[in-house]
Amino acid sequence: MFFGGVTFFIAVTFPFLPSLAPLIGAVALPLTLAYPCLMWIAMKDCKSGGDVAVWGLNLLLGSLGMALCVLLVVGAVWSLADKGLHANFFKPE
Template sequence: MPSSEKKPSRVPMWRGVQVAYFIVALCMFPLAIAGYWAYGNKIPENGGMLPAIYAFHGRDTSRAILALISLLIIINTLSSFQIYGMPMFDDMESKITKRMKKPCPWWLRVILRVMFGYGCFFVAVAIPFLGSFAGLIGGIAVPVTFAYPCLMWIRIKKPKKYSLMWWLNWALGISGIMLTILLVAAGVYVVLDTGIEVSFFKPH
């Protein structure tokens, strides 16, 4: 996107990000709320909402509707993978660009993305019980979203001490750290309480 001092590209890009996240919120939050309202704790342990739909509505719902639901979930998964994998793609491409000292060709970008996808698939098949650690891993990763940005903002922007933004960011940062501790403790408890069935290359 072209950028200049009069018309910096960050303005329309920021608007695009806001609109994109607003659309994502419109899609995800109603689905999560309606799904929990419909099934609650009836969702199977080894699976999500899709197995619940087949378990509770497989007999009284047409195959076309079930196929459409599955197709939409596949599209959503593939799209989400591209979004969450973008930082890794960018990192790989930037390293190759620095090493080759020229732009990364399109065919090499395709190969890198396909190989990364196969790598993720291999890990999922090789370690199928990795989902049991989801809560623990998620708890460890919480500071990246809730704590570090606030503390980094204070370090970079250096707001006036004891000002509203200073207190707000410190409160959010400390809350994120406390939430991390609670989630990690809960994740460890769940792992110890439920146990883990270790089975390499044997997905259920």
């Protein structure tokens, strides 16, 4: 009941959250796409010959993930600028 009440309170307080959802998702996306690859690179050394291919793959995937996240943030901001954000508190639409 508590979580249902909190969810209802957030939905009534911030009815404009669905228009911000793409931006919030694009900002949070590197946590699953890029950071694990970049953390693996930070933890492993590239001194041994066997890790070079895996290190390069992680670098490629981490860079690709970050580039995708930057493009998604730009697209979300573009969409917000195009449609506008009509923020109204405690006024359901």
